[in-house]
Amino acid sequence: MRYKIPFNKPCFVGDEIIYMKDALLNGHISGDGIYTQKCSQLLERELGVRKVLLTTSCTHALEMCALLLHMKRGDEVIVPSFTFVSTVNAFVIHGATPIFIDIRPDTLNLDESQLERKISVRTKAIVPVHYGGVGCDMDTIKRVANHHGVIVIEDNAHGLFGKYKGQYLGTFGDLATLSFHETKNFTCGEGGALLINESNYIEEAEIIREKGTDRSRFFRGQVDKYSWVSIGSSYLPSDLLAAILYAQLEKRNEIQKKRRSLWEYYFHNLQEWAENLSIKLPTVPSDCEQTYHMFYLLLPSLDMRTRLIEFLKRLGILSVFNYLPLHLSPMGKKFGGKKGDCPVTEDISDRILRLPFYNELSQSDQDFIISALFKFK
């Protein structure tokens, strides 16, 4: 079905086509070409990260984390139940057991107050997700992790250029990941990145990303031939994709400014309406600079959400719900997940509704959506 207003639309804002053509003409369209380097350097410089490695997806960047941590059967990873499947699956395929933790009812981020009782001698990592690009309480998460000698891996799929207490998301964890999937603020269709804040991971990460070879060292002239030195896979995106991404990253301020104005327009115009219907709008703590990745409503009931989605659909507007609780999924249940384990997740998952949100959404589109919401009974 075609919607008058879709939920998401990939948007091209800059020199994507020019750079793609340039990459083609450069004669290097496999991984680690000029545009890959440009993207990595831009992100390293802007975020102040030791090393940025572009990957084929955020899922793959998370899998690289599992390999870097030498995950094995019996290791435990603390993950929010309210997240995309990859946050968890990336570790499970390497043998780890997910320990699901509930979320906070305000930011929908991992509830840091429950961390202490989830940690055991088997805990290898905590994986906070900055939901909607609003930062988790990294002070507490880091304090608990440091106290127990546990690694922190930020799943920052939503939060590129967001900040917590003035510091960029993705720079708190030992490792962090980004997504450039077409639903994200900056996209190349499918793509991601691994951010390395602890230098001791850099060399091994380069090897894992390059099929278990020391090809990166060879390209830097550090060895005169490259060979198979460890385990690894192929996590390099084509330089054609990096060319698209670089065009988007160059326009980062423009993109974020546009998304901020969309988010604020929804927020200001829906505030009174939401209050009257006991609908909650997103919460952004004062110490977080969010990324304006999404705009959601927390409705009072599942029934109201179902009716509202249907109502908007009839007017040609696609709104969607979000994650289903992972601890109650068929796989989650195999790990012992049961109803009541994460009550906030279970409740929020039933009541959340995301409104259309993409760079090219116009003010008249938003007016149309807002007036549709006002008509809903």
Ligand SMILES: Cc1ncc(COP(=O)(O)O)c(C=O)c1O
């Ligand atoms: C929180 C989170 N982590 C990871 C991913 C996976 O990203 P990718 O599609 O780049 O693998 C997503 C995808 O939307 C996500 O929302």
